[in-house]
Amino acid sequence: MVREILIWPDPVLKQKSMAVAKVDDGIRRLLDDMSETMYAADGVGLAAPQVGVLKRCIVIDTSPRQEGQKLLHLVNPVIVKGEGETTYTEGCLSIPGESEDVDRFAKVWVRALDYAGKEFEVEADELLAIALQHETDHLEGTVFVDHLSSLKRELIRRRMKKLKAEHASEKPGDVKKAAHHESAL
Numbered sequence: 001m002v003r004e005i006l007i008w009p010d011p012v013l014k015q016k017s018m019a020v021a022k023v024d025d026g027i028r029r030l031l032d033d034m035s036e037t038m039y040a041a042d043g044v045g046l047a048a049p050q051v052g053v054l055k056r057c058i059v060i061d062t063s064p065r066q067e068g069q070k071l072l073h074l075v076n077p078v079i080v081k082g083e084g085e086t087t088y089t090e091g092c093l094s095i096p097g098e099s100e101d102v103d104r105f106a107k108v109w110v111r112a113l114d115y116a117g118k119e120f121e122v123e124a125d126e127l128l129a130i131a132l133q134h135e136t137d138h139l140e141g142t143v144f145v146d147h148l149s150s151l152k153r154e155l156i157r158r159r160m161k162k163l164k165a166e167h168a169s170e171k172p173g174d175v176k177k178a179a180h181h182e183s184a185l
């Protein structure tokens with residue numbers, strides 16, 4: 001089921017998500033809904049708080065823009081190591097139409113539970129490394145604009161408020177259509 005994506009600024013997007021005690025059918029349903037929602041919005045990553053659920057769950061699929069990748073479900077993800085530096089122009093499904101350069105680790109190692117609740121580790125570079133850092137940020141209540149200067153952030157905040165006001169009379173799905181960006185995370 002495609003869920004509604006919260007648009008920043010929203011108080012839920014500022015909250016820290018809670019660890020998942022057990023990967024059960026309820027969590028798998030959430031992960032399925034999240035990947036369906038991500039694909040419907042043409043995104044390459046989505047974190048549970050973006051659909052209003054404060055649980056440490058993320059889905060990522062960078063395969064449209066990175067060779068050898070596939071859909072990843074990560075529950076309770078932890079960045080165990082980061083290396084190098086890179087700058088990437090990031091977008092976010094919760095901040096439609098906006099994109100800015102953000103400094104990140106070039107390479108990360110992340111440990112998480114998979115769809116079956118089994119622990120695994122992923123070594124990532126390029127877009128997958130960016131997506132993992134962007135989505136784990138969401139679980140801490142941080143969005144990419146929090147990495148920008150306050151001037152840039154306030155300009156984006158103003159545009160988002162205008163966008164929300166324009167769409168207030170429409171169905172939530174219409175805002176989603178505005179979300180398209182080549183690296184929406």
Ligand code: NI
Nearest residue numbers: 092093094185
């Ligand atoms: Ni995002």
